[in-house]
Amino acid sequence: MNIGLFGYGKMGKMIEQIAQQRGHSIVAKVDVGTKEADYSKMDVAIDFSTPDAAYQNIITCFENKVPVISGTTGWLERYAEAVKHCQEKKGAFIYASNFSLGVNLFFELNEQLASMMSKLEQYSVSMEEIHHTQKLDAPSGTAITLAEGIIEHSSYKTWKSETADEKSIPITSKREGAVAGTHIVSYESEVDKIEIKHVAHNRKGFALGAVIAAEWIQGKTGVFSMKDVLNLS
Ligand SMILES: NC(=O)C1=CN([C@@H]2O[C@H](COP(=O)(O)OP(=O)(O)OC[C@H]3O[C@@H](n4cnc5c(N)ncnc54)[C@H](OP(=O)(O)O)[C@@H]3O)[C@@H](O)[C@H]2O)C=CC1
Numbered sequence: 001m002n003i004g005l006f007g008y009g010k011m012g013k014m015i016e017q018i019a020q021q022r023g024h025s026i027v028a029k030v031d032v033g034t035k036e037a038d039y040s041k042m043d044v045a046i047d048f049s050t051p052d053a054a055y056q057n058i059i060t061c062f063e064n065k066v067p068v069i070s071g072t073t074g075w076l077e078r079y080a081e082a083v084k085h086c087q088e089k090k091g092a093f094i095y096a097s098n099f100s101l102g103v104n105l106f107f108e109l110n111e112q113l114a115s116m117m118s119k120l121e122q123y124s125v126s127m128e129e130i131h132h133t134q135k136l137d138a139p140s141g142t143a144i145t146l147a148e149g150i151i152e153h154s155s156y157k158t159w160k161s162e163t164a165d166e167k168s169i170p171i172t173s174k175r176e177g178a179v180a181g182t183h184i185v186s187y188e189s190e191v192d193k194i195e196i197k198h199v200a201h202n203r204k205g206f207a208l209g210a211v212i213a214a215e216w217i218q219g220k221t222g223v224f225s226m227k228d229v230l231n232l233s
């Protein structure tokens, strides 16, 4: 598979390593200063760029008939537009706030727990995410997906950073050192606390998941998710 990398930062470099180990070639590295890219050589584009850059990168790939895997967070207010564009162009697209197998299992566990906890009014839910100090967006994309999973299975209506009323899920964002990504969902009552926690030890799991998604999307048309790739639920 010939891969075009959009964003050649921490994730772009990790994806290059994993892709090459799996026998793929990197045919383009599109970063902030890149003037031109040869889309005709790309079987797939993998975008891990910035919140400001992702949407345009994705649309340009659809225009050039290149399937897109995007893991960039913080641009999701334009996700519906990107989906529409993909459908109009009969393209192929997967966005995931987190590509790691572990976090995708954690998403499933979170939804099952939310469903059980929705019957118990004495517990209040809250969330904490911890990432490295270079992260541009907060809360993390993963925390937003977790909150959406809880909202789908409970009476919570929305999420909010830090402080919240009883109808919204409070999310605390911490930025510390080089933390790859930690997410904690807590349910607290007057008498006890239940927590589920995912800790990424490094970025390899995110990169491997993105490369597996790129392999999976070959020859397909449409908008998919990691649930489709991993055959979950
Ligand atoms: N879904 C998932 O599993 C994961 C998602 N992420 C997300 O991926 C994104 C990237 O993370 P990370 O690699 O750590 O960040 P980095 O800051 O290390 O890398 C981002 C890169 O994108 C470059 N860039 C800026 N503008 C453009 C542009 N117009 N086109 C292409 N590239 C551009 C930056 O260049 P410059 O530095 O010169 O500005 C930088 O090299 C973030 O949104 C992060 O939240 C991260 C890990 C896992």
Ligand SMILES: O=C(O)C1=N[C@H](C(=O)O)C[C@H](O)C1
Binding pocket: 073, 097, 098, 131, 132, 135, 136, 139, 140, 141, 142, 143, 180, 181, 182
């Ligand atoms: O910026 C990061 O590093 C990460 N971003 C993603 C997010 O916002 O959830 C995924 C992972 O937690 C690492």
